[in-house]
Amino acid sequence: MAVIEIVGAHKTYRRWRKPPERAVQGLDLTVEAGGVFGFLGPNGSGKTTTIRLLLGLVRPDSGSLHMLGRSVPAELPLVMGRVGALVETPLFFPNFTGRVNLALLARASNIPKARIDEMLELVDLQGRADDRVKGYSLGMKQRLGIAAALLKNPELLILDEPGNGLDAAGIREVRQLIKHLGTIGVTVLLSSHQLGEVQQVCDRVAIMSHGRVIASGSVSDLLATGTTGDVRVRLGDTSMGATVLRSAGFTVTALEGDDDGWRVGGVGDPALVTKALSEAGLYLRELSPIAADLESVFLDLTADGADGTAGETETTARSVVEQNPVGR
Ligand SMILES: Nc1ncnc2c1ncn2[C@@H]1O[C@H](COP(=O)(O)OP(=O)(O)O)[C@@H](O)[C@H]1O
Ligand SMILES: [Mg+2]
Known part of the structure; x- marks a missing residue:
């Protein structure tokens, strides 16, 4: 069963004294139940807008959206009890403890108290549950936010860039938690502009660019589309070898470092x-195929000017890598 099904969604933000911003334009997205689904794309590609459409925070101009089999936004009240979401850094009462913050949320939604301890344990905050939230690290606040979103035992958990603002250790903590959630029957939609954050936890991904999904499927399928057939060659006399290969019609570029x-x-x-x-x-001395990694597929697909010369594409790709270092 598809937990999320979006067909042909459009959303344009009208702005004062500025041209309208087409944040989502003709978006199709299907997320099947189970596991962690990576919703990947550079900043500004429309991920948050898509999530806001699903949660009824903004209305689509056109298109059909379904969540857990119900039409969104019309039937949202029927499914919101089964959907947890963490869209921005969650707001908690800083002077209350993590446990008290969760208790307030649980009471507002008639959730049994036992569930609070379960969730604190799940996000590994049991040891700090009775400390005030204002003393928590960003990673701990984010995990408390995930605990809050999980209180109602949702079938679908939507996390919008949960790694934003976290240091490497925080990202690792949250990543481990998300990976675990994917194994206990919750479907997680994990949005991120950081490939490294998604690649290590998801087996299925969709890649957004300019308000559309430009590729989706299993990570291995996407990798298969990215096989270049390039090889790495190592020689004794390098300059001579490069000349020979070029005159034989191959493209030859130096490998950095x-x-x-x-x-x-x-x-x-x-x-x-x-x-x-x-x-x-x-x-x-060596000849080996260069395997496409998700990073190069992602960069190829989302690089602006990818229709131009190879040089332009490379420049774009490199600047994206520098802004969004991966593999932390
Ligand atoms: N409330 C808004 N008003 C006007 N433009 C917006 C608004 N929210 C987002 N946008 C614009 O819509 C585009 C998509 O943004 P967003 O959905 O936040 O992308 P992402 O989450 O992938 O970074 C961006 O160009 C962004 O500047
Ligand atoms: Mg966003």
Whole structure:
């Protein structure tokens, strides 16, 4: 069963004295039940707007949206009890303890008190539950926010960039928690502009760009679309080898931080690389395929000007990497 089904959604924000902003334009998204689904895209690509549409915080201009089989926003009241969400850094009473904050929320929604301890344990805050929230780290506040969203035992948990503002340790804590949630029967929609945050917990992802989903599926399927067929070649006499390969029609680029390594593109059959070199009296020390990783697929798909020259694409890709370091 699909827990989220969006077809052809559009949302334009009208702005004062500025052209309207088309935040979501023709978005299709299907999220099947179970596990952690990564909702990935650069800043400004429309992730938060999509989530706000699902939660009834903004109205779509057109399109059909369903959550847990119900039409959104019309039938939202029928499903909100089964959906937990953490959209911005959650607001808690700073002078109350984590436990008291959860108790207030539980009482407002008629949730049994036992559930509070269960959730504190789940997010690994039992040891700090009786300290005031104002002394919590950002990561602890975020985990308390997740505990709050989980109080009502939702089938679907929507987390919008839960790693934002967290340091590496906080990100690791939240990531472990999300991974765990995916194994206990909650479907998690995890939005992020940080590939590293998503790649390590999700097996399915959708990639957003300019208000649309431009790719979605299992991580392995997306990787398959990204196989370039490029190979890494290592030679003794590097400059000579590069010249030989170029004149044989391959594209050759230096591998960064690798003195005698080259990336060779336009390779149909790696044997042709070996042949060209040996005919010139050069012998390989290494030839290995360069596997596409999710990062390069993501960057290829979301890079602006990806239709331009390779050089332009690379510049865009590199600047995105620098802004959004991955693999922490
Ligand atoms: N309330 C708003 N009014 C006007 N423009 C907005 C508003 N919220 C978001 N936008 C714009 O819509 C686009 C998509 O934003 P958003 O959905 O927040 O993307 P993301 O969450 O992927 O960063 C951006 O260009 C953003 O500036
Ligand atoms: Mg956002």
